[in-house]
Amino acid sequence: xxxxxxxxxxxxxxxxxxxxxxxxxxxxxxxxxxxxxxxxxxxxxxxxxxxxxxxxxxxxxxxxxxxxxxxxxxxxxxxxxxxxxxxxxxxxxxxxxxxxxxxxxxxxxxxxxxx
Numbered sequence: 001x002x003x004x005x006x007x008x009x010x011x012x013x014x015x016x017x018x019x020x021x022x023x024x025x026x027x028x029x030x031x032x033x034x035x036x037x038x039x040x041x042x043x044x045x046x047x048x049x050x051x052x053x054x055x056x057x058x059x060x061x062x063x064x065x066x067x068x069x070x071x072x073x074x075x076x077x078x079x080x081x082x083x084x085x086x087x088x089x090x091x092x093x094x095x096x097x098x099x100x101x102x103x104x105x106x107x108x109x110x111x112x113x114x115x
Contacts, residue, residue, distance in 0.1 A: 012085055
């Protein structure tokens with residue numbers, strides 16, 4: 001069974017940094033487009049950052065210049081480096097893997113930005 005396991009969430013003060021990791025197992029990782037989504041209480045899930053199998057990236061406008069998505073195909077892992085975090089970044093962050101009609105989600109990791 002495919003597994004996506006996120007880690008790296010936590011509580012951080014405004015202006016701080018966190019790096020999220022998503023380790024994938026039982027998939028041919030390198031062919032998947034990977035994404036990080038987030039969902040805040042009472043809001044819809046939104047795409048924060050994505051990286052294709054060819055390492056093209058795109059970002060939510062509000063995180064451009066602060067967040068960086070990357071992947072390490074040798075480690076079957078995708079990362080989200082988050083700098084200059086703001087309270088509005090508080091949400092559960094989910095890892096997503098997608099190729100053709102196959103799609104998988106991780107269980108989510110909580111990120112809380114608060115002083």
